Amino acid sequence: MCGIIGVCSVDRNVAPMISLGLRRLEYRGYDSVGVAIIDERNVQVWKAKGDVDSFLSRFKIDSIAGKTGLGHTRWATHGPPSDVNAHPHMDCRGKIAVVHNGVLRNFVTLRSILELRGHSIVSDTDTELIAHLIEDETQFSSSFFEAFARAVSRLEGSYAIAVVNEEEPHRIYFARMKSPLVIGVGGGFNAVASDIPAIVEYTRRIIVLNDGELGWITPGEVRVFRLTDEGLVEVDREELLSRIFFIEWSVEAASKHGYPYFMMKEIVEQPDSVRSTYEGNVSDPVLKAIASLLATSDNIIVTGAGTSYHAGLVFTYYLANIAGRHSIPLIASEYKILERAVSKRDVVVAISQSGETFDTLEAVRAFKGKGARVVGVTNVVGSALSREADITVYMRAGPEIGVAATKTFTSQIMLLTLISIYTAREAGLLGDSEVEAEIASLAEAPDIVRESIERSIEVINDRELGEHRSAYILGRGLGAHIAKEAALKIKEIAYVHAESYPAGESKHGPIALIDKEFPVYFAATRDSPEITGNIMEMAARGARVVVVKPEDYKLPVGVKEAKIVEMPPTKKDIKLDPYALTPYFQILAYKEAVARGYNPDKPRNLAKTVTVE
Numbered sequence: 001m002c003g004i005i006g007v008c009s010v011d012r013n014v015a016p017m018i019s020l021g022l023r024r025l026e027y028r029g030y031d032s033v034g035v036a037i038i039d040e041r042n043v044q045v046w047k048a049k050g051d052v053d054s055f056l057s058r059f060k061i062d063s064i065a066g067k068t069g070l071g072h073t074r075w076a077t078h079g080p081p082s083d084v085n086a087h088p089h090m091d092c093r094g095k096i097a098v099v100h101n102g103v104l105r106n107f108v109t110l111r112s113i114l115e116l117r118g119h120s121i122v123s124d125t126d127t128e129l130i131a132h133l134i135e136d137e138t139q140f141s142s143s144f145f146e147a148f149a150r151a152v153s154r155l156e157g158s159y160a161i162a163v164v165n166e167e168e169p170h171r172i173y174f175a176r177m178k179s180p181l182v183i184g185v186g187g188g189f190n191a192v193a194s195d196i197p198a199i200v201e202y203t204r205r206i207i208v209l210n211d212g213e214l215g216w217i218t219p220g221e222v223r224v225f226r227l228t229d230e231g232l233v234e235v236d237r238e239e240l241l242s243r244i245f246f247i248e249w250s251v252e253a254a255s256k257h258g259y260p261y262f263m264m265k266e267i268v269e270q271p272d273s274v275r276s277t278y279e280g281n282v283s284d285p286v287l288k289a290i291a292s293l294l295a296t297s298d299n300i301i302v303t304g305a306g307t308s309y310h311a312g313l314v315f316t317y318y319l320a321n322i323a324g325r326h327s328i329p330l331i332a333s334e335y336k337i338l339e340r341a342v343s344k345r346d347v348v349v350a351i352s353q354s355g356e357t358f359d360t361l362e363a364v365r366a367f368k369g370k371g372a373r374v375v376g377v378t379n380v381v382g383s384a385l386s387r388e389a390d391i392t393v394y395m396r397a398g399p400e401i402g403v404a405a406t407k408t409f410t411s412q413i414m415l416l417t418l419i420s421i422y423t424a425r426e427a428g429l430l431g432d433s434e435v436e437a438e439i440a441s442l443a444e445a446p447d448i449v450r451e452s453i454e455r456s457i458e459v460i461n462d463r464e465l466g467e468h469r470s471a472y473i474l475g476r477g478l479g480a481h482i483a484k485e486a487a488l489k490i491k492e493i494a495y496v497h498a499e500s501y502p503a504g505e506s507k508h509g510p511i512a513l514i515d516k517e518f519p520v521y522f523a524a525t526r527d528s529p530e531i532t533g534n535i536m537e538m539a540a541r542g543a544r545v546v547v548v549k550p551e552d553y554k555l556p557v558g559v560k561e562a563k564i565v566e567m568p569p570t571k572k573d574i575k576l577d578p579y580a581l582t583p584y585f586q587i588l589a590y591k592e593a594v595a596r597g598y599n600p601d602k603p604r605n606l607a608k609t610v611t612v613e
């Protein structure tokens, strides 16, 4: 996830507005920063690896003259953080500058076509291709806007883009598909930005662009068109005026989309982040290379810490049940229990959102030392894990600011499920048409996550756990792994001792703790109907039982025994159950923490990334 901003003004230099906007957008990405300014007839670009502070102190942007400009903060998805991969990107002649947030699914094809047509691509990014595509299309177009629109129609995937060209120094072109983009309607200027915080200090009059819309702004004009099968259709003025709304938020609140904490913002972002993981990886040849490794290795070790370890447990479930491959889940800090047994015929899948967790890196280095190949699964391009691993795949979930992992968990599950499906093909268990069907079914996940979030916010009380200081979170089969993640969330931000157990195991001792009204939650996934007996056992001993399950998963449990919480249906597809259940426990933990007066973004004793032993 990156942050983009563009401003064009009739009478003032825009650099200060752009640099302030970059500061407000930095939570969307901070690998590299860049600015393009047009002063009269040429486009100047400054860009560098590093965060906004380092960029602004190095280039002193605010003093640069120019009434039209673009800015970009990057969260790397294609190509590591570097000066050359920083946005804005330009065409061959240096006359067109582009900033982009999103992932182009057809970047490999576009790059081949453009290179065949003589364009020299200098970066590893998908974004640079947009500048060259526009340049290429100008040869066949009667206007720059026509070339821009033709280029946009050839993009596949997600994008929010802003473009300037030196032939039209007072105009910024924009387009939006599946990545957020808003227009700020100012006095004597107009702006486009990924997010409201970037411009809310200069204007509170906002138009939210819709997918498939594109157009341009000048200091006094906003023109929006829809890309339809019949061609470009302009949005009429009345509709555009009716879409202007006024922001009431404070600036600080706006960077959290109006939520009081990043954690809730990131929970609510999950439909987009899960979609970004899916879109950005589903056609990536790297997944197939990883699948081939997993299908042919002797042993597969799946390791990580905390939430990443829990995603690894879900991965071992899908590897076994989709790909027929046995794997060993291993808490990273416990790597020594396996070290002597690892050989060069084994593969280690190391999962780490930050890519910097000490325990996970130690495990990776130890197993590499024994000759094992390492697959890195991370959210950060250029992270230590991506440098240690033999092959790395990225979650593309965008930066996660809250200490508690939320959107990165569901993104990890999405990515690891895709890998499991491709491994099944490499292992000869699934044919191409079956793989296509399995892959297509995952496209439902973003809508299921959205529905689960909406239902959970609705049904969860602020003090679900009351004054209890303990709780059980139980599950069976896949549900046992969801339960582990649920318990971690409740522990780490609400400070309630929530313990997870395989539900079947709870009768072998843990049930002794149950007394009247003891909270027992069941994460009921559709692979384990025998969980019914465990629910009854807990209810019979007076526990306060809550069963969280997909609506289309019928369990013979009555309201006498438990409160049944119906999450969205998952079309009888076990691959989709995690997206239906996970948000419930994330939101339960969040509401409990806030109701108890804690800050869920900064839980006590914790750090976002644990880089110590």
Ligand code: AGP
Binding pocket: 305, 306, 307, 308, 351, 352, 353, 354, 355, 356, 357, 360, 403, 404, 405, 406, 492, 607, 608, 609, 610
């Ligand atoms: C999860 O909410 C915690 N923030 C923590 O357990 C985290 O998952 C763990 O430290 C691993 O971090 P990583 O994914 O960046 O390696």
